[in-house]
Amino acid sequence: MKIIDIINPATQFISLEYFPPKTREDWPGFFRTVQRLAVLKPLFASVTYGAGGSTNIDSLEIVSRIQQEYGIETMAHLTCLGSNTSEVSQFLHGLAAAGVSNVLALRGDLPQDGSVETPLPSPLQYASDLVSLIRSSFPAMGIGVAGYPEVHPEAASAVADLSYLKLKFERGADFAVTQLFFDNNLYYDFVTRARAAGVTRPIIPGILPVVSLKVIKRIVSLCGATIPAEFLAELEQADQAGGAAAVQKVGVAHARRQAQELLAAGVPGVHIYTLNRAEVVVDLVEGLNFTGAV
Numbered sequence: 001m002k003i004i005d006i007i008n009p010a011t012q013f014i015s016l017e018y019f020p021p022k023t024r025e026d027w028p029g030f031f032r033t034v035q036r037l038a039v040l041k042p043l044f045a046s047v048t049y050g051a052g053g054s055t056n057i058d059s060l061e062i063v064s065r066i067q068q069e070y071g072i073e074t075m076a077h078l079t080c081l082g083s084n085t086s087e088v089s090q091f092l093h094g095l096a097a098a099g100v101s102n103v104l105a106l107r108g109d110l111p112q113d114g115s116v117e118t119p120l121p122s123p124l125q126y127a128s129d130l131v132s133l134i135r136s137s138f139p140a141m142g143i144g145v146a147g148y149p150e151v152h153p154e155a156a157s158a159v160a161d162l163s164y165l166k167l168k169f170e171r172g173a174d175f176a177v178t179q180l181f182f183d184n185n186l187y188y189d190f191v192t193r194a195r196a197a198g199v200t201r202p203i204i205p206g207i208l209p210v211v212s213l214k215v216i217k218r219i220v221s222l223c224g225a226t227i228p229a230e231f232l233a234e235l236e237q238a239d240q241a242g243g244a245a246a247v248q249k250v251g252v253a254h255a256r257r258q259a260q261e262l263l264a265a266g267v268p269g270v271h272i273y274t275l276n277r278a279e280v281v282v283d284l285v286e287g288l289n290f291t292g293a294v
């Protein structure tokens with residue numbers, strides 16, 4: 001089913017984002033995590049694409065198995081930069097054949113060395129091009145897109161970035177999932193600006209529990225999100241006093257507070273970047289008031 005058709009304005013949800021494990025040996029452990037978190041009754045689970053060295057075949061197989069073996073509605077992430085139309089279509093046919101009805105349509109990151117992966121000009125330069133392709137060739141697919149409360153790092157301006165988000169909706173996207181953020185006011189402001197620009201579709205906040213100071217510093221340097229000074233000081237203090245375990249405690253508590261506040265403010269649901277860590281997610285959702293909670 002399309003995710004947009006199961007989002008119910010009267011009930012709030014959590015959704016969970018996974019990434020394919022690096023090696024096949026890690027798959028049994030990965031699926032145990034999926035199973036453990038299935039009791040939280042996520043509205044949907046999403047699986048990243050091409051990130052962290054994973055292959056597209058891994059993404060396709062994992063998303064298909066979560067859908068078929070665990071009965072969870074799934075959304076496959078799909079990037080288009082550096083791909084041609086037939087590669088992308090092949091992936092989409094694979095999803096359709098496996099009964100996966102939702103795609104997060106993304107451009108993908110530019111190569112860090114500044115090179116362009118495709119020497120030939122491709123019609124798939126931006127996520128909005130991918131949305132057009134999916135909408136015209138796979139009309140039964142539900143389509144999510146990315147949104148950036150703190151503005152995409154390459155954007156010419158916040159206004160321009162928002163206009164391209166709007167274009168993704170005009171071309172057929174159903175909803176957006178946001179980039180991680182650590183200050184809910186950034187999300188509220190983003191939604192207000194999007195509504196003022198004419199975006200009417202759901203904008204689902206993406207929440208990342210910080211579990212490592214080193215890792216989060218690297219992530220924010222890449223994606224353009226910021227860590228509020230007070231939260232950063234708290235994380236650094238925890239790191240000095242108690243190392244990784246203490247950082248995780250502070251990071252998860254912050255994410256829980258963010259989710260609590262967002263749900264209380266009436267968001268449709270909260271998308272959790274799980275880091276494939278069951279215990280972190282269980283800890284995060286403890287006490288949260290969402291419909292799927294056991």
Ligand SMILES: Cc1cc2nc3c(=O)[nH]c(=O)nc-3n(C[C@H](O)[C@H](O)[C@H](O)COP(=O)(O)OP(=O)(O)OC[C@H]3O[C@@H](n4cnc5c(N)ncnc54)[C@H](O)[C@@H]3O)c2cc1C
Pocket residue numbers: 047048049050051077078079104105106107108109110125126127128146147152153154155156160161162164177178179180206
């Ligand atoms: C929820 C979420 C999940 C993600 N999952 C993955 C994943 O699984 N795998 C992965 O590799 N990456 C993933 N990413 C990262 C994403 O691929 C990068 O942020 C990427 O740099 C931009 O992708 P996009 O779809 O937002 O691109 P776009 O919407 O195409 O925007 C990219 C940039 O181009 C600008 N732009 C857009 N359209 C135009 C236009 N027509 N003309 C000029 N400028 C334009 C925008 O302002 C922006 O700066 C994810 C990001 C989010 C928020």
